[in-house]
Amino acid sequence: MPILETKKITKHFDGVYAIDGLSVGFEEGKITGLIGPNGSGKSTLINLLTGTFPFDKGSVVFSSSEEVKELLPYEVSDYGITRTFQDVRLFEQMPVIDNILVVLTKRNVVSSLFEKHKKFHLDKAEEVLKKVNLWEKRDELAVNLSYGQRKLLEIGRILAMSDGFGNNSNIFFFDEPFAGLFPEMRKIVIGVIEHLKQQGKTVVLVEHNIDIIRELCDHVIVLDNGKLLAEGTPDEALAKREVMDAYLGE
Amino acid sequence: MEYLIHIGILIGIYSILALSLNLTVGFTGLLSITQAAFYGIGAYVTAILLTSYGMNFFLSILVGMFISGVISFIIGFVLSRFDGDYFALGSFGFNIIVYSIFLNWQSLTRGPLGIPGISKPELFGLDFNENIVFLGLVTIFALLAYLLSEFIVNSSFGRVLKAIREDEKVIQVYGYNTLFYKLTIFVIGATFASIAGAFFASYITYVDPSSFALSESIFILAIIILGGLANNKGAVLGAFCLIILPELLRFVGFSSDIAAQMRQVTYGLILVLLMLYRPQGLLGEYKL
Numbered sequence: 001m002p003i004l005e006t007k008k009i010t011k012h013f014d015g016v017y018a019i020d021g022l023s024v025g026f027e028e029g030k031i032t033g034l035i036g037p038n039g040s041g042k043s044t045l046i047n048l049l050t051g052t053f054p055f056d057k058g059s060v061v062f063s064s065s066e067e068v069k070e071l072l073p074y075e076v077s078d079y080g081i082t083r084t085f086q087d088v089r090l091f092e093q094m095p096v097i098d099n100i101l102v103v104l105t106k107r108n109v110v111s112s113l114f115e116k117h118k119k120f121h122l123d124k125a126e127e128v129l130k131k132v133n134l135w136e137k138r139d140e141l142a143v144n145l146s147y148g149q150r151k152l153l154e155i156g157r158i159l160a161m162s163d164g165f166g167n168n169s170n171i172f173f174f175d176e177p178f179a180g181l182f183p184e185m186r187k188i189v190i191g192v193i194e195h196l197k198q199q200g201k202t203v204v205l206v207e208h209n210i211d212i213i214r215e216l217c218d219h220v221i222v223l224d225n226g227k228l229l230a231e232g233t234p235d236e237a238l239a240k241r242e243v244m245d246a247y248l249g250e
Numbered sequence: 251m252e253y254l255i256h257i258g259i260l261i262g263i264y265s266i267l268a269l270s271l272n273l274t275v276g277f278t279g280l281l282s283i284t285q286a287a288f289y290g291i292g293a294y295v296t297a298i299l300l301t302s303y304g305m306n307f308f309l310s311i312l313v314g315m316f317i318s319g320v321i322s323f324i325i326g327f328v329l330s331r332f333d334g335d336y337f338a339l340g341s342f343g344f345n346i347i348v349y350s351i352f353l354n355w356q357s358l359t360r361g362p363l364g365i366p367g368i369s370k371p372e373l374f375g376l377d378f379n380e381n382i383v384f385l386g387l388v389t390i391f392a393l394l395a396y397l398l399s400e401f402i403v404n405s406s407f408g409r410v411l412k413a414i415r416e417d418e419k420v421i422q423v424y425g426y427n428t429l430f431y432k433l434t435i436f437v438i439g440a441t442f443a444s445i446a447g448a449f450f451a452s453y454i455t456y457v458d459p460s461s462f463a464l465s466e467s468i469f470i471l472a473i474i475i476l477g478g479l480a481n482n483k484g485a486v487l488g489a490f491c492l493i494i495l496p497e498l499l500r501f502v503g504f505s506s507d508i509a510a511q512m513r514q515v516t517y518g519l520i521l522v523l524l525m526l527y528r529p530q531g532l533l534g535e536y537k538l
Binding site for chain 1: 405410
């Protein structure tokens, strides 16, 4: 059963359709690869599904029951959605550990005013930072991290949104998480994604590296010009002639 | 000695103002140029209530905080529609409007004539007429403002404010409705500023619009930039430096014809040098 579906969702920028009447679904507990050539609408789709941009037409359906015509950015976590960004976006002038602690705490203004971080917050932050190999850097400002470390911190931040913290996210969007990473760091990210799958979480992975798509994904959705070009298992989808033509340029 | 006490009282009042603005600008990243407006509202409320209604000073502080709180909630809601430079320009406009009201609503504020004869505080028979006692009272309130600011910025709420400053869109995606956070801190900052205004009115015993012009907001902004954004100790240090500095320049020996202008030039020069070589201020954790 799809945990998240789009129904004829449309977004245009200055007359150009970035997403054009797209209807796709993401299966619960599966890793779905979202692929396509540059400009095909992959990141735009994530931005629409996380409220970063409003969509013009269509709707989004959660767990085949709740249909919404509008998603506000601060509401998406109520639907269990969280994400990373293609261009890493951290809270730059805050320490690494605060980048994690900030998503662990209460969402209510008054409650958060009287809340100090407690041992269980710190334990969770430690667990997450150790998972992404950044515990030693916990007191550094995020701005001082290397590119790869910044990517890992962003991944750590969304990892912190699961397991009863944050709004207990169960749909994770990763927007090109492997780009620019060293092999050791790639292994960490692969470990994180596999761990999420083991926990029954839904993962949507935007990625250009076909080997990683084949290795990790249960299902692949191929976009081109904001439309669905093909979908299926990685082998099925990637073998289609139209996919090779559009995506691989063959 | 009286001179030093006078300087101490001004440092106390400006520390409260700087702490209040630092919550909005330093910790939340909202470049607000409104603080003199709320400072003025607090001062005028105290002036009017004490001179026309004989109200107790401490009660007038509460009324001033309430009025500033309500106005700041409305203004903050309007300004929340703007980002970055537009927010600063909007707040700029609000300061000018409030200044114009002080100047032109003559039946209430007496316009440019101002309101004289404001009494010193009294509480349970204890009066604060002596400047040294008044200094003690201002220091207690400045300390309370400092402790409250520390409490706010070290809470989870404070961490969200810093995240809003860093990337509002991102923190929204993690489930925070940032409008409520921004409004809350804007209102808290405004109520702090109104307390400073009440002390100013009672200490000087006179208020007129010139004390709450746009230049005063810029002066308060300069204090926190000098002391260091997003650092409460920096806000107090900035107030100390910028109140002391013009006083020290009195002893530099400029000729009396140009002394006032030279003090301004020196003061401006120090700020420019600071921006060039230490843009985060003396103790700052964040730069604009």
